[in-house]
Amino acid sequence: MKVLVIGAGLGGLLIAAWLSKEGHEVAVFERLPITGGRFTNIEYKGFQLSTGALHMIPHGPTGPLGTLLRDIGAAVKIIRADPMAVIRVPIEKNTTDYVHGYQDIDFHDFRKRFSLINKIKLAILITTTRIFPPKKGSMEEWCSKHLKEDWAIRIADSFCGWALSLRAKDVPAAEVFEIIENMYRYSGSGVPLGGCKGITDALVDVIYSSGGTIQTSSEVSRIIIEDQKAVGIIANGKEYRGNIVISDTGHIETSRLYDTNALDVDTEKYLTSIKELKPSAGVKICLSSQESLIGHAGTLLTPYARRVNGINEVTNIDPSLAPSGKHLTMAHQCVEWEKLDRLEEEIDLGLKDLSEIFAGRDYEILLIQSYSGEWPVNRSSSGTDLTNRTPIEGLYVVGDGAKGKGGIEVDGIALGVRNAMKDIRNYGIQSID
Template structure:
């Protein structure tokens, strides 16, 4: 069958690679002059900076993205980060910031910060919650109900801010515990050698080698629907016909490409739900240094910073992402929806955090990147993702607007793509499981 893919972000290319490898005729349409969207590299002062993601795959080679890349035949080397994560805490236990010094503990040792009684309580809570996750409420509410003191909320905010670009109060507790379950299932993060672009280039090679086509600088302006079924698209004024249309631009943006009057009468609930979706927003600050600033390739969570949620330093695994003798360090912070109108203030607070976290160290701020609106961190904030299906037969959504349950960032995208591919291919009695 012929498949038309709108957008060449990670979700679109994963879908195109799988379907082209399965023998289907695939065309990918990208309005930008490059492929990869928010998951590729840009060259800047000799550094390979990412357009969005932090050159990191949350669950490494054994996670949803790592295994899907293997399934489609994409040649990508992913090196597991060790340690998985560290947590930077103040030396003075009652301190609320890093101004009086700090030390790092492993992610698995954060329980040591609790009293002996709370350690026992936390172990019981984590075990029982894995078996019976909370039915409602945010992660912040779960922390307030079950644990005393502000440490648990700080670590939840730091983790959610780093992994999801959300505060703990904005993430359902069920989603966080599904993510934790996936951490037990797949383990920790890994770095793709060559950065995000290495993944994109490998997927592009798979698509083209299997006869697929990628049309860059080509904008899709309309999805053609006949009898409530997607039958094609219009790109740069030219009509293309296909049996399946896959969109990598999210539910809301996709809905703007077709006539909603062509939908079934009962699709009003779907249209109402996509109008309420809120993209998550964030800021990334890229640093250059001559010496390592954190000294490992795992995540450094910073729960006592004003805004920065976490930091990674990928050149400890892949030196090619920076000029010879240099290191690339990237800090990420979520931006709450009500703060978007004061974005420069949020950036300034993040820069102040870094000046304290790396006090006495020499570094240069290379670039500050912000992600919101039509270029967000995630088109659907985690915990609010809709399914990959739409009310239109033959039209599917993939990417960060339709992640799989419990999926962090690009691994969530891979989970969503696998769900969509199974849905599509099951009709032809094929499965990617």
């Protein structure tokens, strides 16, 4: 098959590498002058800062992304973080003042801060939700209904904010439980050597070595649809024909590339559903320090902060991501949709959080990055992801706009790519027949 891929972000590169490796003729078109999109590095003052996602693989070397990279043959090494995550809490319970002291507890020990009755309840609920997951309601609603404790909402907000760039009120409880199940299934996070760019560069190598092509600075302006079937694209004014088209730009942006008025009436439900999709937004604050600020490469969750949800210090595993003798620390905070017009205020609150979390420590603010609109954290907020299929025959969507169920960050993208490959293989067999 001849495959045309729109976008050289992680999702586009993953599926392009996989299909190239299987012997298909693959051409990738990327509007930016670089590959990787929101999953590569930019050099700044000698630091390797990520363009989007943190230099962190949520499920480490044995998760969906790590496994897929090995299957494809990408030369990437992911080092497991130990501990997976810790939670920073004030020494005095129910106090929000970090200046008067804090302690770090292991993520697995978050239950210890519940009342005795809630510890018992939680043990029962964790077991029952595996068998009977919640059918409706947000994670915040689930916590309020079953636990009725401030700590439950705080830890849910912190985890969802770091992992999904959403408040607990904006994530279906069923999705959160699936994500937590995956966390324990795959044994925790890891750091890829070379950061995000180490992964995307390895995928580029696989594509080229397997005979595929990548055109950067090549913007796709149109997907060519004939008889309800994707048969090609127009990029930089030139027409390219293929058997299938795969888009790494999300369902919304992909739909803007073809004439929806020419489609049959069965697509109305799909077009309505994509209008309801909301990209998740966030802010990342990059710090430089001489000494390690958190002392490990796992995630530091901050449920008592005003805005910061989680912090990673990846140089404890890969020192090459910073100049010699320096550490790179990245703090992430979600930005609620209704607060996007007050972004500077949100950033100021995040900076104030960091000054209290790291009170008495020396660090420098390297760069503040915001993600929303056409450059979001996720093109579809978790729990609202559509499948990789579209109403157009031979047109598929991959990336953070079409993650697999329970998919978190880049591991969710890998799950979505696996799902897409199943459909594409079936379609390829049918189209050849």
